Amino acid sequence: MTYCGGILVREGLVMFADxxxxxxxxxxxxxxxxxxxxxxNKRIMAIASSGNLSITQSVLSILTEGxxxxxxxxxxxxxxxxxxxxAAQRVGHVIRNVHATEGKALEAADVTFDVxxxxxxxxxxxxxxxxxxxxxxxxxECTTDTPYLQIGEHKYGKPVLDRAIIYDMDLYxxxxxxxxxxxSTMRSNLSVGMPIDLLVVRRDICEAELVYRIxxxxxxxxxxxxxxxxxxxxxxxxxxxxxxxxx
Amino acid sequence: MTYCGGILVREGLVMFADxxxxxxxxxxxxxxxxxxxxxxNKRIMAIASSGNLSITQSVLSILTEGxxxxxxxxxxxxxxxxxxxxAAQRVGHVIRNVHATEGKALEAADVTFDVxxxxxxxxxxxxxxxxxxxxxxxxxECTTDTPYLQIGEHKYGKPVLDRAIIYDMDLYxxxxxxxxxxxSTMRSNLSVGMPIDLLVVRRDICEAELVYRIxxxxxxxxxxxxxxxxxxxxxxxxxxxxxxxxx
Numbered sequence: 001m002t003y004c005g006g007i008l009v010r011e012g013l014v015m016f017a018d019x020x021x022x023x024x025x026x027x028x029x030x031x032x033x034x035x036x037x038x039x040x041n042k043r044i045m046a047i048a049s050s051g052n053l054s055i056t057q058s059v060l061s062i063l064t065e066g067x068x069x070x071x072x073x074x075x076x077x078x079x080x081x082x083x084x085x086x087a088a089q090r091v092g093h094v095i096r097n098v099h100a101t102e103g104k105a106l107e108a109a110d111v112t113f114d115v116x117x118x119x120x121x122x123x124x125x126x127x128x129x130x131x132x133x134x135x136x137x138x139x140x141e142c143t144t145d146t147p148y149l150q151i152g153e154h155k156y157g158k159p160v161l162d163r164a165i166i167y168d169m170d171l172y173x174x175x176x177x178x179x180x181x182x183x184s185t186m187r188s189n190l191s192v193g194m195p196i197d198l199l200v201v202r203r204d205i206c207e208a209e210l211v212y213r214i215x216x217x218x219x220x221x222x223x224x225x226x227x228x229x230x231x232x233x234x235x236x237x238x239x240x241x242x243x244x245x246x247x
Numbered sequence: 248m249t250y251c252g253g254i255l256v257r258e259g260l261v262m263f264a265d266x267x268x269x270x271x272x273x274x275x276x277x278x279x280x281x282x283x284x285x286x287x288n289k290r291i292m293a294i295a296s297s298g299n300l301s302i303t304q305s306v307l308s309i310l311t312e313g314x315x316x317x318x319x320x321x322x323x324x325x326x327x328x329x330x331x332x333x334a335a336q337r338v339g340h341v342i343r344n345v346h347a348t349e350g351k352a353l354e355a356a357d358v359t360f361d362v363x364x365x366x367x368x369x370x371x372x373x374x375x376x377x378x379x380x381x382x383x384x385x386x387x388e389c390t391t392d393t394p395y396l397q398i399g400e401h402k403y404g405k406p407v408l409d410r411a412i413i414y415d416m417d418l419y420x421x422x423x424x425x426x427x428x429x430x431s432t433m434r435s436n437l438s439v440g441m442p443i444d445l446l447v448v449r450r451d452i453c454e455a456e457l458v459y460r461i462x463x464x465x466x467x468x469x470x471x472x473x474x475x476x477x478x479x480x481x482x483x484x485x486x487x488x489x490x491x492x493x494x
Contacts (some may be wrong), residue, residue: 065429147275158404159403160483163479163480164479164480172489177483187376187410188406198491200491210492220489220490229410229486231481231483231486232410235482236478239478241420242423242469243455244459
């Protein structure tokens with residue numbers, strides 16, 4: 001399993017991803033799922049992936065190496081996409097190509113083609129965008145009404161995002177809420193695990209402000225987890241007991 | 248979808264269930280999913296159900312009407328089960344019988360046999376118990392290490408239970424945390440909805456202390472939802488911002 005999220009607020013973009021992969025509980029490894037593509041001051045793009053690792057890695061390799069567009073004969077990569085929208089289309093296109101190549105053999109082996117991607121970033125002169133791309137290659141874009149997207153094991157960490165993320169919040173507060181969301185997920189699902197990869201990009205800068213890996217035992221994240229647990233306990237203690245039943 | 252939970256602490260048992268059923272988003276109804284069977288001061292039992300309503304209702308009807316045990320020739324119901332364990336076995340037995348009768352036709356219509364039950368209560372002289380019964384009729388019992396069980400849409404509401412429920416807590420504090428768990432679930436999944444049915448049974452009393460339905464707009468639950476939201480917002484505001492990246 002996996003948990004990745006992207007938060008797009010007025011000040012910029014936060015993306016986070018865990019690194020645990022597992023084929024059964026006795027085969028657990030660490031693989032990077034958050035990948036940053038950058039041409040400083042010109043474009044910054046990042047992809048977070050969820051699902052079968054052989055498929056997601058193939059998609060990433062093809063997007064990096066590039067492929068020839070049969071209609072135009074041009075060599076297309078993420079880094080030479082004219083717009084963020086066309087870059088998202090390229091991600092979808094490559095997913096479909098991998099499906100065409102690998103899908104039948106995987107299906108015969110009872111492996112479902114279950115990949116999802118978050119794709120975010122900005123090309124200078126264009127607005128910052130964040131997309132979620134489905135296994136069929138179609139995609140949706142994050143908007144200000146719900147300024148976040150999730151892939152993988154998204155349920156445990158959703159209540160805190162639903163309540164705390166708003167478009168006008170501070171960029172590092174958004175990161176903080178994202179970390180709380182990861183904490184809730186890791187606590188409830190063993191197949192989501194440390195280390196955690198982070199990316200913060202300030203709007204209109206087109207360069208990463210933060211690329212960071214939180215390793216197990218890292219002091220800030222350990223403190224955040226303890227404070228959040230204590231705050232949750234305090235929060236329900238502060239609510240009066242139900243008046244029902246008792247005389 | 249459905250969300251039901253049972254919490255078994257030292258002081259007693261809390262069970263809760265939503266009432267929403269839906270066959271598509273354009274066919275939404277209210278059905279009771281928490282059913283109490285009681286012979287005051289002798290036994291109290293309750294069943295919460297999740298999954299296909301035609302199956303769960305059949306299981307309940309058979310457990311109420313009773314059936315003839317082919318080995319002993321005896322008429323067996325929930326209310327004449329000698330022990331809570333044997334009562335749980337009867338729930339499992341009836342699920343298997345309904346599967347034997349209905350399973351093939353449902354499968355032919357692409358309806359999965361996806362039912363789960365929580366079964367809790369106490370027979371005088373025996374200890375209080377809480378079970379979760381699976382679609383195959385097998386079951387597990389709640390223990391003091393993790394003193395709660397959930398069925399249905401369990402993920403959104405699990406983080407708060409994980410953090411706040413301990414065996415030695417006050418019975419009405421357990422109810423309160425259960426209500427917070429329901430709130431988190433309803434907020435994230437539209438197919439879980441009001442009204443909410445509650446049961447509280449104090450240990451060794453063998454009689455319901457509280458059987459209550461929370462209707463939409465009920466003042467205490469409305470206040471709890473608002474306080475919980477405010478407390479969650481305050482909780483993450485109280486955590487320092489990530490020190491990463493910023494100078």
